[in-house]
Amino acid sequence: MLGKFTLPWKRAADPLDGVKAAQSWWKAIQTDDMASLPKLVAEEVNRFIGGEVAITPTSMQSLMWLDDQVQSAFETQCLLYLQNLRMPKTVESKLWHLIMTLAHHMIHAYLMMIKEVRDGERPDLDPFLSRCIARTLNYLAVQAKWQYFRFLTPEKKFWSTVNQVYRLAEVKGVDSDAFQLYDSTAVRNTSCADEFIQIMMLATLNSGALTARQLDMADQWLDHWSHHVVMERKLLSGRYQYGVDLTGVSPAFRLNGEQTEPASLGRYWSTHELVEQMTLAKNALDGGKTIGLDDIFRQPGASELLKLLIQSWSPESQGHPKRGSDRVAVRKMVDVIHSMKEIYHHVKYDNERNTDPDQRHHVNTEEMLDMRQYGFVTERTRQRQAQALAATLQKHTVGVFETWVVNNESDGGYGAILPVVENDWIRLDALLGLRPEKTDHWQLAIVRRLSRVAEGQMYAGIQVLAYAPIAVEIRSQDGKLNGGLDAAGVFLASQGIFIQAKSNPQKVNGVVMRSADYMQDKAVVLVSMGREIRVRFREVLARGAEWVWARVDADE
Structure with missing residues (x-):
């Protein structure tokens, strides 16, 4: 009975007061829902951020131990998000913010310790520095990736933090130190340089053309292969494909193959060895030789994604494929339907109507009579044709369709800026039926690109698969x-x-x-x-x- 009460003279253990205290606290919360563990850890880390706990070797040991232990639950939370991308919006938003909150708090806590080492003489904290920087970069990569999932772009301040944190690792001489990022997860050794390369290369894929699962798959591969990329400080023409300015506020940029003016603190790297590893994995998948491959490669769509990444990162390529034609600014209305069933029925009605020879003959006869009698097609005939077309469209339109305003057009596609709230059903690679204004037939298209352009608005890049399906x-x-x-x-x-x-x-x-x-x-x-x-x-x-x-x- 007395075991259920805390004695008034016995203070409850503070999880940040040493590893033993952290272990005791961690054991006590295991009875809670496992999904709540990241949230509980985030609350304790928030106390550290708020200054309730001093930055000492003891508190850092506790913080890093808790970070290590929560990884399994955190990874499960991330996996839950990726496996349920069609979850209700409220559920998605709650899970997204839970993931981002833990990442934010851990970044803030580690940056406080890093700042102590940078600004003052704290030799007692030096043993934690390399792993703290690597974990900071790892959590920054989590924040970046989850923003990409929502087709957002990290702000300049974010990239400034990434570059400055890695620069400190170089200054302190710990950028290439190899170690296990987390003792609780049995993966290969990493380093600050590996984590930096991973976040930079993933940033090159934030074009709005990859799904959340594809981005996560690419991130897993980078985690597996980032050690095949070596950064250099001297720019040599034609040797490197990517670079970054550590004094800047931007992620990595593609080098154009010509001599480029070196940045004040530029770092440059080649993707040759990385692409070689990707090519070997793709050849193994295509040849059915998957026995020796890691599970991260034996996923649906892996071969197609590897092909895309090889094309994008290859030393011989120029980054993302060039557009086949330029966009032309327009302003036109386009009717939109979605779902395979709806598109099928509307296209079927189009097909049946277009095979009706009587309707086509009737329209042509009216125009021919006008031309013979007046030398031109009269306005009355045009009005009758418009009324007939409207009646036909009404007859052959089943269900509800939306109307979008198209902002640009190119050979093979359209671009439209849409309100997010009214179009939260839109997903990358969503199948669409389109009917542009002044036309009476449906086209088949897919959403190829999504990006946030302003608060509450997103841009959709649409590719037409067939003009006459x-x-x-x-x-x-x-x-x-x-x-x-x-x-x-x-x-x-x-x-x-x-x-x-x-x-x-x-x-x-x-x-x-x-x-x-x-x-x-x-x-x-x-x-x-x-x-x-x-x-x-x-x-x-x-x-x-x-x-x-x-x-x-x-x-x-």
């Missing part, structure tokens, strides 16, 4: 439909969108379908408006969370 049913070559069985054992239809080579900028024949319907080299029959064509699925050209676009060949 064709709705098809996908059947097995035995005549059965391809969508599985219902409860009564009846074969269900599987829906897809056929993309003709002549109707898309990529100039390939392909089918967009549900991910579950795709299997490489599978022979199927595509049925549309009474016509059948036998094809065989080939490689995937693009994929989203629930769909794939695969190239098809005629199956003789």
